Amino acid sequence: MNALVVGGAGYIGSVVVEELCRARHSVIVLDDLSTGHRDAVHPLALLVTGALRDRTKLDEVFHTKEIDGVVHLAGKSLVAESVEHPELYQGANVEEGILLLDAMRDHGVRDIVFSSSASVYDPSAPMPLLESAALRPANPYGETKLRFERILEERAALGELRHVSLRYFNVAGASIDLGEDHRNETHLVPLLLDAVLGRRDPVPVYGSDYPTPDGTAVRDYVHVVDVADAHVRALRYLLGGGTSLALNLGAGRGVSVREMIAAVAQVTGRPVPTTEAARRAGDPPVLIASSEAARRVLGWDPQFEDLSVILETAWDWRSRHPEGYAS
Numbered sequence: 001m002n003a004l005v006v007g008g009a010g011y012i013g014s015v016v017v018e019e020l021c022r023a024r025h026s027v028i029v030l031d032d033l034s035t036g037h038r039d040a041v042h043p044l045a046l047l048v049t050g051a052l053r054d055r056t057k058l059d060e061v062f063h064t065k066e067i068d069g070v071v072h073l074a075g076k077s078l079v080a081e082s083v084e085h086p087e088l089y090q091g092a093n094v095e096e097g098i099l100l101l102d103a104m105r106d107h108g109v110r111d112i113v114f115s116s117s118a119s120v121y122d123p124s125a126p127m128p129l130l131e132s133a134a135l136r137p138a139n140p141y142g143e144t145k146l147r148f149e150r151i152l153e154e155r156a157a158l159g160e161l162r163h164v165s166l167r168y169f170n171v172a173g174a175s176i177d178l179g180e181d182h183r184n185e186t187h188l189v190p191l192l193l194d195a196v197l198g199r200r201d202p203v204p205v206y207g208s209d210y211p212t213p214d215g216t217a218v219r220d221y222v223h224v225v226d227v228a229d230a231h232v233r234a235l236r237y238l239l240g241g242g243t244s245l246a247l248n249l250g251a252g253r254g255v256s257v258r259e260m261i262a263a264v265a266q267v268t269g270r271p272v273p274t275t276e277a278a279r280r281a282g283d284p285p286v287l288i289a290s291s292e293a294a295r296r297v298l299g300w301d302p303q304f305e306d307l308s309v310i311l312e313t314a315w316d317w318r319s320r321h322p323e324g325y326a327s
């Protein structure tokens with residue numbers, strides 16, 4: 001298949017591209033490199049540098065090759081920034097996504113896999129979250145993810161496209177060559193690893209008075225290679241005539257912040273510098289996925305479920321790339 005991966009120079013997108021190339025698919029990456037890295041793009045993929053809002057660039061990409069399916073991972077994903085500037089998130093995550101859908105329609109491309117998020121759910125819904133759980137995002141970032149899912153549903157109902165919206169929980173870990181390198185990092189695992197390496201200040205533990213066993217927030221960590229594998233499966237599912245739907249991607253296991261700190265200390269063999277801090281607004285106590293539907297529908301069978309494997313791969317990559325990607 002010929003796949004277009006928008007955001008394929010980013011953390012998750014680069015591993016999606018790697019998995020597609022490994023499965024001998026042909027890949028074009030469209031990425032504006034705003035948070036991604038040229039060096040993260042697989043050498044067999046064709047990188048087109050450009051932004052979604054550039055319709056001429058989009059047309060150029062769709063003319064390069066006959067595209068069979070699209071994976072859309074581009075967008076903004078900093079929750080705190082979305083609270084301060086919701087209009088930026090509406091623009092990047094909704095309006096620019098619509099430009100992509102319009103271009104797909106105009107070029108006769110129907111199938112799209114979209115990076116959605118656990119943040120579309122009502123955090124007070126019972127855990128583990130099923131796809132049928134109440135949808136009520138706690139922040140503008142989650143609202144834009146849900147809004148775009150709804151646009152996909154509307155267009156699917158009109159017969160214009162087919163989609164799989166993959167609702168990721170906390171993606172972590174690395175492949176051999178590709179890891180997490182966000183210049184404005186907010187994710188717990190890379191923050192803790194960088195603190196271990198002495199590359200940043202002690203990591204704040206936001207809230208130790210949650211109604212959880214050790215008082216810290218509990219999240220569901222899923223390995224980036226397993227997440228990437230689900231994208232390849234989702235594209236195949238759509239190209240095989242599968243119907244549109246949304247699927248969770250998580251490990252189905254809750255890990256508290258304190259458990260994560262202990263696991264990082266174990267894997268690295270070093271102390272993990274942290275400090276206590278107040279809860280952050282909008283941070284729910286617990287988020288855990290049920291991914292039974294992804295297993296059933298896509299035949300998804302995660303290979304890297306152990307927390308220690310997630311951390312070992314992340315640590316291995318970070319130790320070999322302490323500065324992250326060069327570009």
Ligand SMILES: NC(=O)c1ccc[n+]([C@@H]2O[C@H](COP(=O)([O-])OP(=O)(O)OC[C@H]3O[C@@H](n4cnc5c(N)ncnc54)[C@H](O)[C@@H]3O)[C@@H](O)[C@H]2O)c1
Nearest residue numbers: 007009010011012032033034035036051052074075077171
């Ligand atoms: N990392 C997680 O745990 C997680 C969890 C849930 C959902 N998600 C979603 O998954 C997607 C990928 O996350 P990530 O952590 O890999 O992020 P990332 O920032 O590393 O990757 C996003 C990529 O998209 C590119 N990009 C952004 N805006 C663009 C535009 N307008 N035009 C072209 N390229 C553009 C960036 O340069 C980057 O390469 C995001 O949509 C995010 O909301 C991530």
